[in-house]
Each structure stands twice: as C-alpha cells, then as structure tokens.
Amino acid sequence: MxxxxxxxxxxxxxxxxxxxxxxxxxxxxxxxxxxxxxxxxxxxxxxxxxxxxxxxxxxxxxxxxxxxxxxxxxxxxxxxxxxxxxxxIKDDHPSAIRPDYYKHEGRDLFDHFSEMFTTQEFRGFMVGNVIKYVIRYHSKNGVEDLRKARTYLDRLIQSEE
Known part of the structure; x- marks a missing residue:
C-alpha cells in the first residue's frame, strides 16, 4: 500500500x-x-x-x-x-547490505578494503562489485542487489572525493 x-x-x-x-x-x-x-x-x-x-x-x-x-x-x-x-533522521536501521557480521575487529569491512588493497586494486574491486550486482539484479535479488551496487558505488565516490 x-x-x-x-x-x-x-x-x-x-x-x-x-x-x-x-x-x-x-x-x-x-x-x-x-x-x-x-x-x-x-x-x-x-x-x-x-x-x-x-x-x-x-x-x-x-x-x-x-x-x-x-x-x-x-x-x-x-x-x-x-x-x-x-x-x-539518522541511520539507525539494520542494513541488509552491511549487517554486523560484515565487521572485522569492530570495523566495517569497507574500511579495511582501502587498507588491504592498492588504490588501483581498491578501485577495481569496488567497480567489479558494482557491475556484478547491476548485472545480476533482475535474475537474483532484485532491488536489494541494486542497493548493494549503490553501496559500493557510494563508497567508491567517497574514497575519490
């Protein structure tokens, strides 16, 4: 409704x-x-x-x-x-995209990615995930996959700014 x-x-x-x-x-x-x-x-x-x-x-x-x-x-x-x-207005809702089990040493895994990879590797990893979720959204998880793609894209934009 x-x-x-x-x-x-x-x-x-x-x-x-x-x-x-x-x-x-x-x-x-x-x-x-x-x-x-x-x-x-x-x-x-x-x-x-x-x-x-x-x-x-x-x-x-x-x-x-x-x-x-x-x-x-x-x-x-x-x-x-x-x-x-x-x-x-604050992000106090549980996220299907980043649940608590996606944390390592109390930190969001996205924070670790930028430390684990070179800048070029990090960019490739983020872009690859955006492409993966956009390509499969229609046949797998629908809008949830688009939200996941957006999360990777937003994090990439944030790292580039």
Whole structure:
C-alpha cells in the first residue's frame, strides 16, 4: 500500500529524501532518493512493500486519491515531522547490505578494503562489485542487489572525493 507524503518546500523535500535514503527506498528507476529531486511535484508516494518511490502533483492526488490519507511533512532541525510528529533522521536501521557480521575487529569491512588493497586494486574491486550486482539484479535479488551496487558505488565516490 502506498503512503502519500506532501512537501511544501525544497527543505521539506530534502529532509524527506534523506529519510527515505536511510531506509533503503529507491525511485522506480532504481536511483537513490537523494540522487534526483522532483521539485515540480509536491506529493511523494512510498510503497512500503518494495521500498520504491514515485511522485505526483497535489491536484492529481485530490482528483484520484481523495479517500486516501495525505501525510504532511516538515523539515525540522536534523529530522523531519510527519503530521507534526518529529522523527530524527539518522541511520539507525539494520542494513541488509552491511549487517554486523560484515565487521572485522569492530570495523566495517569497507574500511579495511582501502587498507588491504592498492588504490588501483581498491578501485577495481569496488567497480567489479558494482557491475556484478547491476548485472545480476533482475535474475537474483532484485532491488536489494541494486542497493548493494549503490553501496559500493557510494563508497567508491567517497574514497575519490
């Protein structure tokens, strides 16, 4: 079932996209929520069953979804409020991509990779994993593999900056 979130400002949209980023949602195209913003639309539709997002204009919501609940969002400090109830935005949800057993000596394995490999080897390892997960996503784990690919790509970008 879709939930519909109304955003009034760019700040509200930014906060909502960060909220969905941290919870593993993606746009229907597979992109992370914060990778593209739809400031021409003021309703974000979230499907909790497959963690995908779409958007629509408020007038379309009123016309076609008038019997459904519209959740008002408002950026608030480092968090977001849903219908006036504050929610901190922080990554406190367990990740299917990096569970605790992927730690070595108390540190995330990604931190060890950059120490274990030369720069060229590290880049190749990261790019290889991005390619692997993108190629197999349709026939194996679907969106979960796209999220894994995104994780490797995000870590590669982070190391290059």
């Amino acid at each position: 879709d939930k519909h979130y109304h955003v009034a400002t760019h700040e509200d949209m930014d906060a909502l996209m960060r909220y969905f980023d941290e919870r593993g949602y993606v746009w229907g195209s597979g992109e992370s929520p914060s990778s593209r913003y739809h400031y021409n639309y003021d309703i974000v539709c979230a499907d909790d069953s497959d963690h995908t997002l779409t958007w629509m204009r408020h007038d379309n919501f009123v016309e076609y979804h008038q019997d459904e609940t519209l959740i008002e969002t408002c950026a608030h400090g480092n968090g977001i409020a849903f219908d006036g109830v504050y929610c901190a």
